Amino acid sequence: MLRVAGWVLAGVGVLVAAGGFFGVRTHYRAVIPGGASMEPGRPPGRTVLFTKGPVGRPHRGDVVLIQVPGRYRGEPVIQRVIGVGGDRVAGDRRGLTLNGRPLREPYVLHGDAGAGSPPYAVTVPAGRLFLLGDHRADSLDSRFFLSDRSGTVPVSAVRGRAVENQRVPLLLALGSLLSGALVLAGGVGCLIAGYVMRGRRRAGTPAPVPW
Numbered sequence: 001m002l003r004v005a006g007w008v009l010a011g012v013g014v015l016v017a018a019g020g021f022f023g024v025r026t027h028y029r030a031v032i033p034g035g036a037s038m039e040p041g042r043p044p045g046r047t048v049l050f051t052k053g054p055v056g057r058p059h060r061g062d063v064v065l066i067q068v069p070g071r072y073r074g075e076p077v078i079q080r081v082i083g084v085g086g087d088r089v090a091g092d093r094r095g096l097t098l099n100g101r102p103l104r105e106p107y108v109l110h111g112d113a114g115a116g117s118p119p120y121a122v123t124v125p126a127g128r129l130f131l132l133g134d135h136r137a138d139s140l141d142s143r144f145f146l147s148d149r150s151g152t153v154p155v156s157a158v159r160g161r162a163v164e165n166q167r168v169p170l171l172l173a174l175g176s177l178l179s180g181a182l183v184l185a186g187g188v189g190c191l192i193a194g195y196v197m198r199g200r201r202r203a204g205t206p207a208p209v210p211w
Contacts, residue, residue, distance in 0.1 A: 037133035050160030
């Protein structure tokens with residue numbers, strides 16, 4: 001029985017560890033920014049985790065991974081959602097307003113929210129997003145595509161939402177790996193004990209009496 005229990009526990013341990021690893025890979029995507037457009041929070045070279053698959057309705061302030069045919073050579077880029085369908089976004093050298101109110105943007109590099117572009121004012125069409133980089137002086141974003149649907153992109157172009165607390169998926173994966181390792185160790189222990197007991201029983205069995 002010990003050997004049977006050992007094999008079962010070993011199998012469960014491997015499944016738990018593999019499930020945690022592949023679960024993180026299935027639901028999250030790691031991206032390394034190649035440019036400085038999302039400084040200071042997400043500088044080039046630092047890994048950013050994004051959720052995979054449908055992200056629902058993006059909200060103002062979300063950092064998203066987008067892929068837009070005809071822009072950025074079709075490559076995915078990281079930008080921040082400033083306006084959603086129906087919003088009125090206006091910007092100049094002094095900063096941004098959203099629906100007529102000044103927009104507070106503590107994430108912008110050096111607090112220079114109006115850097116890098118001439119004045120603009122757009123109304124975001126339904127089902128689309130107005131996106132900007134956090135480093136306004138070094139970001140190719142919605143401001144530079146105003147002739148194309150006010151620079152907005154469809155919600156369907158979003159490929160993932162940035163995970164603000166990147167420790168959570170890593171801790172989940174680590175917890176699954178440790179749990180799997182513990183169960184696997186228990187299974188190996190049962191297997192060893194089972195084979196040891198089997199060896200002792202064989203050693204204690206009397207030799208058959210010859211006729």
